Amino acid sequence: MRIDTYAYSNRWRQVHPGEKGLFALFGLTASLLSKSPLLPFGIAAVMAATTILGAGIPWREYLRLALFPTLFLLWSCLALAVSFSGGEFYLVNIPALKATISLSRQGIGQAELALARSLGATLSLLFLALTTPMTEITGLLRSLGTPKLLIELMTIAYRQIFVFLEIAGQIRAAQEARLGYASVRIAMKSLAGLTGNILLRSLSRARQNHHGLLARGYDSELLFLSPRHTWSLRNLIAAVTIGTTLNVLALVIRP
Amino acid sequence: MTPSIIELQEVSFTYPGDIVALNTFSATFARGRRTAVLGRNGSGKTTLFSLLNGLQRPQKGAVLFGGEPIRYDRQGLLKLRQSVGMVFQDPDSQLFSACIYEDISFGPFNIGLPEAEVRTRVETALQQMRLTGLENRPTHSLSFGQKKRACIAGVLAMHPQVLVLDEPFAGLDPVMTAEFMTILDELHQGGTSLIIATHDLDLAYAWADDVIILQDGRLLAQGEALKLLVQPLVHAELGAAPIVAELSSALTLTGTGVYDKWYQPRTGAELVRAVLNQNRQENEQ
Numbered sequence: 001m002r003i004d005t006y007a008y009s010n011r012w013r014q015v016h017p018g019e020k021g022l023f024a025l026f027g028l029t030a031s032l033l034s035k036s037p038l039l040p041f042g043i044a045a046v047m048a049a050t051t052i053l054g055a056g057i058p059w060r061e062y063l064r065l066a067l068f069p070t071l072f073l074l075w076s077c078l079a080l081a082v083s084f085s086g087g088e089f090y091l092v093n094i095p096a097l098k099a100t101i102s103l104s105r106q107g108i109g110q111a112e113l114a115l116a117r118s119l120g121a122t123l124s125l126l127f128l129a130l131t132t133p134m135t136e137i138t139g140l141l142r143s144l145g146t147p148k149l150l151i152e153l154m155t156i157a158y159r160q161i162f163v164f165l166e167i168a169g170q171i172r173a174a175q176e177a178r179l180g181y182a183s184v185r186i187a188m189k190s191l192a193g194l195t196g197n198i199l200l201r202s203l204s205r206a207r208q209n210h211h212g213l214l215a216r217g218y219d220s221e222l223l224f225l226s227p228r229h230t231w232s233l234r235n236l237i238a239a240v241t242i243g244t245t246l247n248v249l250a251l252v253i254r255p
Numbered sequence: 256m257t258p259s260i261i262e263l264q265e266v267s268f269t270y271p272g273d274i275v276a277l278n279t280f281s282a283t284f285a286r287g288r289r290t291a292v293l294g295r296n297g298s299g300k301t302t303l304f305s306l307l308n309g310l311q312r313p314q315k316g317a318v319l320f321g322g323e324p325i326r327y328d329r330q331g332l333l334k335l336r337q338s339v340g341m342v343f344q345d346p347d348s349q350l351f352s353a354c355i356y357e358d359i360s361f362g363p364f365n366i367g368l369p370e371a372e373v374r375t376r377v378e379t380a381l382q383q384m385r386l387t388g389l390e391n392r393p394t395h396s397l398s399f400g401q402k403k404r405a406c407i408a409g410v411l412a413m414h415p416q417v418l419v420l421d422e423p424f425a426g427l428d429p430v431m432t433a434e435f436m437t438i439l440d441e442l443h444q445g446g447t448s449l450i451i452a453t454h455d456l457d458l459a460y461a462w463a464d465d466v467i468i469l470q471d472g473r474l475l476a477q478g479e480a481l482k483l484l485v486q487p488l489v490h491a492e493l494g495a496a497p498i499v500a501e502l503s504s505a506l507t508l509t510g511t512g513v514y515d516k517w518y519q520p521r522t523g524a525e526l527v528r529a530v531l532n533q534n535r536q537e538n539e540q
């Protein structure tokens with residue numbers, strides 16, 4: 001839950017979520033609209049720089065968090081570049097399958113663009129995730145008119161994740177204190193017990209939570225107000241200017 | 256006798272599976288008073304509380320609020336739940352949002368108050384419960400005591416006439432307990448009727464005006480705290496007597512009268528003061 005910790009403690013915590021959201025959204029659309037891989041790579045760099053230098057997320061942590069999605073993207077884009085029907089760059093021949101594996105020029109171009117776009121988009125979202133707490137993102141989505149049911153689910157699910165983790169941690173600690181993970185066999189048994197126990201506790205907790213809401217007048221709709229944030233004209237202008245420029249560039253630059 | 260705010264008349268409540276939690280139970284909660292509900296584990300305290308703001312409906316008997324039987328339709332329940340605020344034992348079952356500001360705004364919003372009024376109430380409740388500055392922290396990073404205070408803030412923001420707290424001191428350290436008592440006293444002074452469930456006899460003796468004692472879902476006794484808690488029948492059921500009361504009577508037997516016509520020490524500190532007072536008076540004579 002490292003992302004969560006940074007979301008609450010970064011330098012831009014008090015910045016209006018709308019401003020950060022706008023910036024991320026512009027980065028996202030510009031990345032996806034771009035027809036040349038150059039711009040999205042640039043956006044990825046801008047997002048990384050803003051997150052590290054602006055919001056003050058330690059660069060090591062940032063790399064760790066960004067590495068996993070990047071590797072994942074690399075692998076998936078590699079698949080785009082590979083061709084079985086004869087490309088320009090010959091790789092291997094597998095006689096048994098009567099297939100040659102090669103890379104095609106067109107495939108490489110596609111893969112490069114796809115990689116750039118997804119990387120730009122991913123780092124834009126990572127910027128938002130690392131600078132803005134979940135409840136504020138939900139609040140933002142809510143003010144943008146996201147369906148109520150979705151917002152309610154996000155609010156409750158997010159809170160319950162932590163309650164759930166705590167319960168699981170408690171049960172696990174109790175088992176461990178009694179050497180429940182001493183051997184693989186015992187560990188399997190303990191794990192089964194843990195799972196069953198969590199299920200039972202979750203059920204009784206769900207009932208308690210429902211009571212908790214009813215007791216304060218819950219009536220089929222989760223009504224609440226989010227804390228108010230003040231817009232900063234300077235940030236807003238910066239976000240809009242950079243964002244619009246990126247999007248215009250995305251539309252203008254030809255491959 | 257102060258008029259009653261909540262009254263239970265021969266109430267029975269049975270959980271599915273024939274588990275009888277309350278059995279022809281009758282009791283009265285007085286307006287503006289501090290009532291402690293005592294009883295052993297499983298004696299029905301939590302169940303009783305869930306009847307007080309209409310979370311459960313008794314199979315038999317009636318629950319009266321302000322002299323009128325509770326109406327269990329939508330409007331009736333909404334009105335009741337605004338008047339009777341309920342604070343659960345486990346804060347995690349009450350706090351639904353990771354943001355306590357959002358959580359506290361929930362109750363007042365449900366009553367149908369306009370946004371500006373809700374915001375004022377949230378701010379006031381945050382201040383009242385000494386939570387200002389914490390509203391930007393995620394709920395899961397708060398301490399147990401802070402979560403507990405957030406729960407109370409969420410209920411106070413509805414401006415209830417009665418505040419019902421299920422074992423509010425369980426899991427709190429002595430410092431937090433004392434802080435909590437101060438807050439409860441402020442509320443009591445403001446005219447809120449307080450009802451708490453507890454196992455702690457000493458605490459009930461020190462704090463409560465009235466006590467209600469449950470035994471296996473039945474009413475064992477009801478009355479003024481100072482009179483009732485020293486009765487042998489209470490001692491027999493709860494396995495102890497308030498330590499201050501025991502000490503006081505022991506001291507009286509040895510000739511140090513700490514009881515006065517109108518004064519009876521309720522806490523250790525008060526008892527010590529009474530003894531010192533007594534000594535000084537004897538020396539002066």
Ligand SMILES: Nc1ncnc2c1ncn2[C@@H]1O[C@H](COP(=O)(O)OP(=O)(O)O)[C@@H](O)[C@H]1O
Nearest residue numbers: 270274276294295296297298299300301302303
């Ligand atoms: N949700 C439930 N389902 C079934 N039985 C319950 C439930 N809650 C409480 N009980 C039973 O009702 C009785 C009273 O419990 P409770 O009101 O929680 O007592 P207390 O709060 O005084 O410990 C106990 O026997 C308990 O096992």
Ligand SMILES: [Mg+2]
Nearest residue numbers: 300301302421
């Ligand atoms: Mg209980």
